Amino acid sequence: xxxxxxxxxxxxxxxxxxxxxxxxxxxxxxxxxxxxxxxxxxxxxxxxxxxxxxxxxxxxxxxxxxxxxxxxxxxxxxxxxxxxxxxxxxxxxxxxxxxxxxxxxxxxxxxxxxxxxxxxxxxxxxxxxxxxxxxxxxxxxxxxxxxxxxxx
Numbered sequence: 001x002x003x004x005x006x007x008x009x010x011x012x013x014x015x016x017x018x019x020x021x022x023x024x025x026x027x028x029x030x031x032x033x034x035x036x037x038x039x040x041x042x043x044x045x046x047x048x049x050x051x052x053x054x055x056x057x058x059x060x061x062x063x064x065x066x067x068x069x070x071x072x073x074x075x076x077x078x079x080x081x082x083x084x085x086x087x088x089x090x091x092x093x094x095x096x097x098x099x100x101x102x103x104x105x106x107x108x109x110x111x112x113x114x115x116x117x118x119x120x121x122x123x124x125x126x127x128x129x130x131x132x133x134x135x136x137x138x139x140x141x142x143x144x145x146x147x148x149x150x151x152x
Contacts, residue, residue, distance in 0.1 A: 005042035011035040054079070054089040055100055062104040067128045072097040105129065106142045113150055120147050 015031040023031075052060075061078055062070060075097060076086040090096055109127040112118060121132050124147075129135035139147050 005038065008035075008038040008042045011038035053093055054086070055093045055095050058086075058090070058097065058100050059104055062101055063108070066105045066108050067126050070101055070128070101128075102138065102142075106139060109135070109139060109147065110143065110150075113147055120151065123147070 011031075011034045015028075015035045018028050018031045057079060058075055061075065072083050072086060076083045079086060081089075086097065090100070105127040109123055109129075112123045112126065113120070116123070118126075120136075124132045124135035127135070129138070136146055136148070139145075143150070
């Protein structure tokens with residue numbers, strides 16, 4: 001929160017009024033510059049935004065279709081990078097494509113088990129597991145219980 005600075009409020013109102021009145025662009029540029037100067041004088045320092053980590057970008061893409069037969073090559077193409085670069089960046093974040101894929105799939109499965117009445121076989125398929133027994137094994141390794149035990 002910025003400390004009170006009356007000139008900032010006035011500058012903001014001045015710029016807003018200029019936009020509402022649809023003043024010429026040259027005038028609006030001066031009003032926006034006035035607002036930026038008032039922000040600077042009030043002590044405002046913007047925090048630079050960082051791009052999401054590669055693992056987070058991978059998670060977001062996987063979450064859209066966790067049942068897809070994902071491969072690192074496909075993901076790398078989606079992110080416009082080589083497979084080697086994808087692996088290197090994920091390794092720098094202490095993870096791997098397979099680990100993120102499994103994390104997304106099992107998190108989705110946990111949510112589905114807790115919030116739906118779908119059969120466990122269907123949940124396994126919807127989360128990208130072709131084998132219900134492999135799904136159950138992975139689920140137990142991750143959460144310490146079988147999906148059927150959790151469902152009870």
